[in-house]
Amino acid sequence: MSEISLSTAKIQKAVQAGVPLSITTYTLPHQMELYMAEVLTAFLKELNQEGMIEYMVYCLGELTTNAKKANTKRVYFKEKGLNINDPHDYETGMENFKNDTLDNIRYYLQLQKNAGLYVKLILQYAADKIKIEVRNNADLTATEYKRIHDKITRAQQYSSVEEAFSAAVDATEGAGLGLIIMVLMLAKIGATGDSIRVFSENGETISRIIVPINKEHKEKISMLSKELVDIIDTLPQFPENIARINTLLNDPNLKLSDIAAQISNDVALTADLLKLVNSAAFSLTNPCHNITDAVKLVGINGIKNLLYSLGSIKSLGNSTKAQRLLWNHSYRVAFYSYNLSRNFYASERAVVDDSYVCGLLHDMGKVVFDSAHPKLIEKFKKLCEAKALSSSVFERLAAGTNHSEIGSLIAEKWNFPKVITESIRYHHAPTSASNDTKKLVHIVYFANMISHYQENEIEFYQFDPEILKEFRIENEEQLQNISTRLQKAFKEET
Incomplete structure (x- = not known):
């Protein structure tokens, strides 16, 4: 026109x-x-x-x-x-x-x-x-x-x-x-x-x-998503060192000193833990340089979340430009999620503790196609052809359609806890989350929407009115205020 x-x-x-x-x-x-x-x-x-x-x-x-x-x-x-x-x-x-x-x-x-x-x-x-x-x-x-x-x-x-x-x-x-x-x-x-x-x-x-x-189309897309996860044999488990520590964390008799010793054996993991502890998330008066103190500060749940984050990033990859852009967006959403949880749910320790990792991993389904080997892409294309699906279905899946379900299926394959899996699956459909995870899903949804709002990709009217009400947003000026504060804090942090 x-x-x-x-x-x-x-x-x-x-x-x-x-x-x-x-x-x-x-x-x-x-x-x-x-x-x-x-x-x-x-x-x-x-x-x-x-x-x-x-x-x-x-x-x-x-x-x-x-x-x-x-x-x-x-x-x-x-x-x-x-x-x-x-x-x-x-x-x-x-x-x-x-x-x-x-x-x-x-x-x-x-x-x-x-x-x-x-x-x-x-x-x-x-x-x-x-x-x-x-x-x-x-x-x-x-x-x-x-x-x-x-x-x-x-x-x-x-x-x-x-x-x-x-x-x-x-x-x-x-x-x-x-x-x-x-x-x-x-x-x-x-x-x-x-x-x-x-x-x-x-x-x-x-x-x-x-x-x-159309019910038939919906079932085909869900089937394709599951088959895609099944044929991604390049993602069977986490990196071995992270999987080993994660297993140790499930031992109720394990001492924090034992965890610190295991982490100290991995230079990259040690650096990432110290980086997290010294970030704005912990607001320490003096920098922490001791891995044992860092483990005490973060706690068992914090260490687990750190492992979920690092394992996902290492398995899915962050070497290409497209992957880095996706993870950069995810880091922003994670930071926003954590700060929103501290401001609105400060008394709920579990919500605050899990908010960062849920925000970080919300888009992992999008990274799949960027991290997949060309042979895998070709194999998936042939699968679409065998199911008599048009090339547009494959192209839309590759572009991100159904990425929430694909990401959550991978999270389930890796035995992630329910709160992370649901944050991935429902971050675009927050009202569908179960009662025990809805607070975190709502936080991740809101943080993600704010990030896209800052990029002028969505407008104020596109926010879910019920979620806005939950975060005490009545008009666009209030949204802009909270968006500006989060953006400024993120720049200072990075």
Whole structure:
């Protein structure tokens, strides 16, 4: 399109991170309708849901047209001196609404824009479901609410579009046949009757469609992810020295002096432990140079987390530019996670202790393709071909789609504790975490989102509102304040 460009990078980021993607318009010109359809098409293609495109584009057109019409009604009724919430005035106004507005549509659209009435599209993929919302900032009247829900209920009684056409319908507001057809179309892609909701909330009318992604495709992706982990025979275990110390840590009779002695035998591990102890995380008055003191300061759990971190980095690799960029992002998220845990969960030692390692390893699924040998990549490509999957499926997996599941499967293969595994699996879907890990998952999600926000890869509206509330963020200014403080502290630390 000439004036509105489609950002495929933003769509990919929204799909991979499970964050909402929003488009707002005040007059919904034809060019904007085409653009919205184009974005939805690209969004569904990114999810390999091409079979839904025709149906969902139709639904989008119906919902945006209805939202635009609702806004036009508000300015029309106001100009005519009619109360849209009064049933008698409503019937009176609707008698000439269609003809009056069609004859002078530009005038009424300009009134909408002047009044700040918008139509907003929100797309989101999360928890294996696709959500499409169309919002306009005007509450439904009682009459509108009743008519919409009557149409949805009626649609569920029809078995085909032809049957709906032949049925007698009320012609006062264009018969509402489009809404009935939309419900029937959703049924064709496996959506149930409760997949669509229309309601008012906080001064907005929200038309929401939630449909599951194609079950067969989901199962194929999960199968591929598991087979990918199985064929990565270059990652069978941790480095031998780290695995040995990790095993010793499970001995309840082991003394801290014994652990210190084992670590002292490994120069690189000793250096990493001292580096950690002397970081801002421990805020020591004087630098620690003794490995025995360092072990006492960090504790058994801290040593374990250090081993998980070092083992992952050494096994997955950090030699290429792409790998270094990924780990640099992970170090930032780890630092942010630790500082957020200290500020918001200071009294919960386990949360604070585990926050750094959970933040550091959250993206390890992305590193797999960068660390994999070319022969492994070729083997995985052939696996996709054998399963009759298009090359785009492989390309999207390689680009990071499903990296959360791939990373968590590797963590399970290495017998990582549940809190680390779930932080990896759910860092883009924090509300899916179990109760015993959700605090850490929420911390890692928030730290990761802040990092991407600082890179201008996401916007404020894309943060989960419930997570913002948990960290006492009510507006973007507060988010910017906490982001600036974390960024400044990280620069000082590095």
